[in-house]
Amino acid sequence: QVQVVESGGGLVQAGGSLRLSCVVSGSTFSINAMGWYRQAPGNQRELVATISSISSGSSTGYADSVKGRFTASRDNGKNTVYLQMNSLKPEDTAVYYCNAEVYNGYENIGDYWGQGTQVTVSS
Numbered sequence: 258q259v260q261v262v263e264s265g266g267g268l269v270q271a272g273g274s275l276r277l278s279c280v281v282s283g284s285t286f287s288i289n290a291m292g293w294y295r296q297a298p299g300n301q302r303e304l305v306a307t308i309s310s311i312s313s314g315s316s317t318g319y320a321d322s323v324k325g326r327f328t329a330s331r332d333n334g335k336n337t338v339y340l341q342m343n344s345l346k347p348e349d350t351a352v353y354y355c356n357a358e359v360y361n362g363y364e365n366i367g368d369y370w371g372q373g374t375q376v377t378v379s380s
Contacts, residue, residue: 258283259281259282259283259286259359259366259367260281260282260283260369261279261280261281261282261355261369261370262279262280262281262282262371262372263279263353263354263355263371264277264278265277265278266352266353266374266375266376266377267375268377268378268379269345269376269377269378269379270378271345271346271347271378271379271380272345273345273378274341274342274344274345275342275345275376276339276340276341276342277293277339277340277342277353277355277374277376278337278338278339279291279293279337279338279339279355279357279371280335280336280337280338281336281357281359281369285361285362286336286359286360286361286362286366287336287359287360287362288336288337288338288357288358289310289311289357289358289359289360289365290307290308290309290357290358291308291329291331291338291355291356291357291358292304292306292307292308292355292356293305293306293307293327293329293340293353293354293355293356294353294354294355294356295349295351295352295353295354295376296351296352296354297348297350297351297352300351302354303320304320305319305320305322305323305327305353306318306319306320306323306327306329306340307319307329308329308330308331311331311333315330315331317329322348323349326342326343326344326345327340327341327342327343328340328341328343329341338355338357340353340355342376345376345378346378347378347380348378349376349378350377350378352373352374352375352376353373353375353376354370354371354372354373355370355371356368356369356370356371357369
């Protein structure tokens with residue numbers, strides 16, 4: 258069974274940094290492409306960052322609201338994707354989710370959501 262797990266959220270003061278991690282469980286599975294999303298209370302879930310597959314060069318994309326402050330990256334050896342968040346603002350407060358395209362060594366088997374991790378930025 259595929260399980261995608263995020264970690265790294267927490268409470269930080271404005272201007273601070275956090276690094277979120279997303280990993281897929283199971284030695285036969287790996288993350289192909291991935292998107293980082295966030296959802297604040299009363300708001301729709303929004304896409305904040307993407308990272309493409311290794312075969313596509315792991316290229317990244319960002320929402321305008323986080324460009325220059327957030328960086329998505331991957332550690333292929335650890336089968337983990339990260340979201341480094343710097344210069345955090347109170348408006349970055351949200352539950353952050355990863356949506357991973359999972360690869361089983363032969364083919365993509367679908368998109369899976371993590372359970373979410375809370376990020377709270379105090380002013």
